[in-house]
Amino acid sequence: MTTLEVRRITKVYNVRGAGQLTALDDISFTLNSGQTIGLVGQSGSGKSTIAKILTQLEKPTRGEVLLDGSPIPRRGRGLRSYRQQLRMVFQDPFASLNPYHSIRYHLERPLRLDDVVPAAEIDAEVRRLLEKVRLDPDAVIDRRPHELSGGQRQRIAIARALASRPQILVADEPVSMLDVSIRLGVLNLLADLQREEGLGVLYITHDLATARHFSDEIIVLNQGRIVEHGTADDVILRPQDPYTQELRAASPDPERFFATTTGGAR
Amino acid sequence: MTAVEPQLPTFEDEGSADAVVAGTTATRAVAGRSRIPWRFLGGRAAFYVFTLWAALTINFFLPRLMKGDAVTQYLARNRDISPEAADALRALLGLDTDKSLWQQYLDYWGMLLHGDLGVSLLHGLRPVTEVIGQALPWTVGLVGLATIISFAIGTIGGAFIGWRRGSKLDVFIPVTTFLSTIPYFWLGLLAIAVFSVNLKWFPIGKAYGVGMTPGWNLDFIGQVIHHGTLPLLTIVIASLGGWMLGMRNMMLTVLDEDYITVAQAKGMPSRRVLWGYAARNAVLPQIQSFALSIGFIVGGTIVMEMVFSYPGVGKLLLDATNAKDYALMQGVFLVITLSVLVANILADIAYAFLDPRTRQTEA
Amino acid sequence: MPDPLLSVRDFSVVYDVDPPVAAVKNVSLELERGEILGLAGESGCGKTTLAYGIQRLLKAPAVITGGSVLFHDAEAGDIDVNALGAEQMRRFRWDKVSMVFQGAMNALNPVATVGSQLEDVFEVHRPDMGRRQRRAAAAELLEIVKVGEQRARSYPHELSGGMRQRVMIAMALALRPQLMVMDEPTTALDVLVQREILRQISQLREEFGFSVIFITHDLPLLLEISDRIAIMREGEIVEVASAERIWNAPQDEYTRTLLTSFPRLTGEKGVLAR
Numbered sequence: 001m002t003t004l005e006v007r008r009i010t011k012v013y014n015v016r017g018a019g020q021l022t023a024l025d026d027i028s029f030t031l032n033s034g035q036t037i038g039l040v041g042q043s044g045s046g047k048s049t050i051a052k053i054l055t056q057l058e059k060p061t062r063g064e065v066l067l068d069g070s071p072i073p074r075r076g077r078g079l080r081s082y083r084q085q086l087r088m089v090f091q092d093p094f095a096s097l098n099p100y101h102s103i104r105y106h107l108e109r110p111l112r113l114d115d116v117v118p119a120a121e122i123d124a125e126v127r128r129l130l131e132k133v134r135l136d137p138d139a140v141i142d143r144r145p146h147e148l149s150g151g152q153r154q155r156i157a158i159a160r161a162l163a164s165r166p167q168i169l170v171a172d173e174p175v176s177m178l179d180v181s182i183r184l185g186v187l188n189l190l191a192d193l194q195r196e197e198g199l200g201v202l203y204i205t206h207d208l209a210t211a212r213h214f215s216d217e218i219i220v221l222n223q224g225r226i227v228e229h230g231t232a233d234d235v236i237l238r239p240q241d242p243y244t245q246e247l248r249a250a251s252p253d254p255e256r257f258f259a260t261t262t263g264g265a266r
Numbered sequence: 267m268t269a270v271e272p273q274l275p276t277f278e279d280e281g282s283a284d285a286v287v288a289g290t291t292a293t294r295a296v297a298g299r300s301r302i303p304w305r306f307l308g309g310r311a312a313f314y315v316f317t318l319w320a321a322l323t324i325n326f327f328l329p330r331l332m333k334g335d336a337v338t339q340y341l342a343r344n345r346d347i348s349p350e351a352a353d354a355l356r357a358l359l360g361l362d363t364d365k366s367l368w369q370q371y372l373d374y375w376g377m378l379l380h381g382d383l384g385v386s387l388l389h390g391l392r393p394v395t396e397v398i399g400q401a402l403p404w405t406v407g408l409v410g411l412a413t414i415i416s417f418a419i420g421t422i423g424g425a426f427i428g429w430r431r432g433s434k435l436d437v438f439i440p441v442t443t444f445l446s447t448i449p450y451f452w453l454g455l456l457a458i459a460v461f462s463v464n465l466k467w468f469p470i471g472k473a474y475g476v477g478m479t480p481g482w483n484l485d486f487i488g489q490v491i492h493h494g495t496l497p498l499l500t501i502v503i504a505s506l507g508g509w510m511l512g513m514r515n516m517m518l519t520v521l522d523e524d525y526i527t528v529a530q531a532k533g534m535p536s537r538r539v540l541w542g543y544a545a546r547n548a549v550l551p552q553i554q555s556f557a558l559s560i561g562f563i564v565g566g567t568i569v570m571e572m573v574f575s576y577p578g579v580g581k582l583l584l585d586a587t588n589a590k591d592y593a594l595m596q597g598v599f600l601v602i603t604l605s606v607l608v609a610n611i612l613a614d615i616a617y618a619f620l621d622p623r624t625r626q627t628e629a
Numbered sequence: 630m631p632d633p634l635l636s637v638r639d640f641s642v643v644y645d646v647d648p649p650v651a652a653v654k655n656v657s658l659e660l661e662r663g664e665i666l667g668l669a670g671e672s673g674c675g676k677t678t679l680a681y682g683i684q685r686l687l688k689a690p691a692v693i694t695g696g697s698v699l700f701h702d703a704e705a706g707d708i709d710v711n712a713l714g715a716e717q718m719r720r721f722r723w724d725k726v727s728m729v730f731q732g733a734m735n736a737l738n739p740v741a742t743v744g745s746q747l748e749d750v751f752e753v754h755r756p757d758m759g760r761r762q763r764r765a766a767a768a769e770l771l772e773i774v775k776v777g778e779q780r781a782r783s784y785p786h787e788l789s790g791g792m793r794q795r796v797m798i799a800m801a802l803a804l805r806p807q808l809m810v811m812d813e814p815t816t817a818l819d820v821l822v823q824r825e826i827l828r829q830i831s832q833l834r835e836e837f838g839f840s841v842i843f844i845t846h847d848l849p850l851l852l853e854i855s856d857r858i859a860i861m862r863e864g865e866i867v868e869v870a871s872a873e874r875i876w877n878a879p880q881d882e883y884t885r886t887l888l889t890s891f892p893r894l895t896g897e898k899g900v901l902a903r
Contacts, residue, residue, distance in 0.1 A: 042819035180847075206820065212893075212894065213893075237895060252849035258877070525736055532749075532753070533720065533724070546738075
């Protein structure tokens with residue numbers, strides 16, 4: 001069991017000529033393996049900043065991130081080890097894979113870099129990873145990214161993230177850029193993997209409906225602050241905070257719409 | 267889909283409840299009244315000043331890096347140079363090694379601020395400023411005019427060709443670029459051979475007829491135009507391709523943008539979309555290139571001046587280099603440096619003037 | 630009493646590339662006056678091509694290979710859109726049918742003020758309007774969409790995404806058209822801003838009585854705002870019905886697939902459709 005604790009993270013940017021901007025203000029939450037937390041926010045809420053801080057692309061102004069009780073090392077082997085345990089899946093399936101290299105290369109690299117398996121077993125491991133994300137290894141292993149569909153590419157990105165056998169997966173809008181009919185498939189895959197591998201997943205999104213569907217808990221961010229944090233059903237069905245209530249009211253909900261209106265007034 | 271706003275912090279209040287009721291607020295920047303971006307330029311001013319200082323300081327060191335043999339020899343041979351001039355020359359060229367380097371530097375600045383660039387060995391000890399001043403107008407006038415004409419034709423032509431993508435007009439691109447790859451001296455000599463020697467339409471060289479004295483009279487001006495036509499035309503022909511290609515390519519990029527489709531959907535007449543929407547956006551990088559190329563006008567085109575025996579700055583520099591006339595060389599470098607700097611400033615102003623987006627961003 | 634505004638019959642568009650791609654295949658559609666028709670489908674289904682095609686906004690290599698588009702103008706009677714000459718088409722544009730594009734970064738000319746982009750519609754289409762009148766009309770439009778007339782001298786990059794979208798709507802409204810085609814107008818916006826914009830569109834429709842063709846892949850959204858919805862797939866319309874019917878009794882397999890792609894916000898945890 002692994003615990004990722006975000007403790008009182010604050011991130012302030014200095015914007016030239018315009019003072020300071022507080023992207024995150026005193027954010028705290030805990031993510032355990034085997035659990036999915038949905039981090040819901042609109043643009044400017046700070047949700048992407050959290051992802052950057054967790055993956056060490058940005059340093060927080062105040063506060064810290066603790067993995068199993070210890071703060072993230074700044075450099076060296078400790079940092080490497082952290083990076084193996086927390087992986088990210090990005091939003092853009094087109095941009096996150098190098099168009100020059102084959103799928104095999106994309107998956108072999110993390111295996112080699114992190115010494116996950118001995119060299120002789122690398123090929124077998126690549127195949128195993130591809131099967132885990134429900135892709136046929138023979139069909140994709142020697143292809144280049146542009147030969148695959150968006151959904152397939154995102155599955156590859158997930159496989160790559162899983163290569164180092166992480167404990168925590170940060171998924172930043174993993175399906176926003178995919179075709180509508182494929183989205184659920186990829187999200188279901190993430191849910192299955194979370195169960196199978198015992199991962200802790202931080203699912204960052206702006207979409208309440210999918211957050212509800214896939215998360216155990218939901219955190220609502222508004223302009224850098226946590227305004228609501230509870231179980232998925234509590235937050236969506238019984239929101240306490242006015243901002244959350246507004247978000248819910250503004251999100252399309254045909255179920256409720258057709259139940260309450262006669263279909264006339266819009 | 268998430269919003270496509272940049273990930274950098276913004277100042278929008280779109281999330282707050284009040285904002286939704288009142289209407290979404292905009293980014294903080296205020297719509298400026300003045301189209302000249304003073305704040306933007308002010309930020310750059312320090313940079314310009316620094317560059318100027320750096321250029322002049324390098325200019326100071328330049329002759330000191332070269333061997334001063336010719337000067338010492340010259341001074342040894344020519345006793346009739348006035349002591350003041352000799353001193354100035356030494357100061358300028360760093361021969362007064364009895365003074366400290368710092369003192370020399372200060373003297374140098376003193377001279378600069380007085381507009382004294384020393385005297386030219388090659389031109390009978392006339393002040394450098396005078397020598398350059400005589401050659402400069404010819405270069406700037408001819409090459410400047412040629413650049414402007416070339417830019418105008420190339421840009422307007424390129425806009426048109428880009429607009430009519432795939433039509434017969436496309437042939438102008440390879441034709442003009444081909445012309446620009448012809449070695450200029452060959453083009454010049456060819457022009458002279460055909461138009462001056464054979465057809466005798468134009469004189470063979472020089473800026474004006476031999477024996478004429480420069481003056482603001484019709485006769486002289488007529489001569490200037492007559493003599494200048496061939497060099498002008500050859501420069502225009504040689505440089506047209508670059509402008510045309512650049513503008514056409516930018517047009518193609520711009521024409522793919524959404525706002526062009528929107529303009530057409532709005533029922534705007536073609537001419538309006540072409541000039542008001544497409545060309546107006548595509549020309550931005552061209553303007554920058556143009557402003558920068560102004561800086562290089564002053565350097566002159568040595569080849570043109572040699573082919574046409576045109577009394578410009580390029581030839582001046584070449585002769586000075588061969589004769590080791592350091593003062594003159596230094597003077598010409600100075601003028602070139604200053605003009606490139608001024609051109610950069612103009613480019614910045616022009617771009618900020620034309621593209622409202624840059625007015626917001628800091629340097 | 631059916632009162633059609635637009636009749637599309639057997640409309641086909643092919644992209645003349647190698648191999649040729651049939652983007653729209655024999656589509657027939659009737660749009661009622663004052664109706665909001667949602668056009669739903671995934672990327673590549675042809676919904677955008679259809680919307681552009683009926684306004685003759687398509688660019689090479691797209692070619693209209695067949696069918697008719699009849700616009701039943703309230704004053705001028707029936708207009709065969711495909712038969713209009715270039716000049717007639719230009720005058721038809723924006724006056725009868727206007728379009729709201731996705732207002733993100735590039736739909737507005739970056740080097741012209743917002744006001745001038747509104748005014749040039751009047752310059753071109755209402756030549757008898759004087760300068761002051763044009764300015765007043767532009768200001769009025771900005772007020773209608775709640776952007777505020779003081780924004781007339783702003784440049785597009787100075788406005789937020791939501792405001793740019795409202796400006797696009799104001800621009801589309803300028804000549805009081807009878808049909809507004811909206812192509813993913815709220816896709817790049819936050820859900821709160823989106824709701825505002827949609828409310829605005831509804832309100833404007835009430836006031837000015839135009840029809841709307843609303844193109845998006847967001848089916849739950851369409852279910853809430855449309856009168857009827859047409860589902861497109863691979864260039865064909867697979868189902869057209871009232872929003873309620875699509876929700877309660879989807880006939881086509883693909884419609885059901887699309888519906889199941891959206892998880893429910895409230896109610897039982899599970900996918901959208903029953």
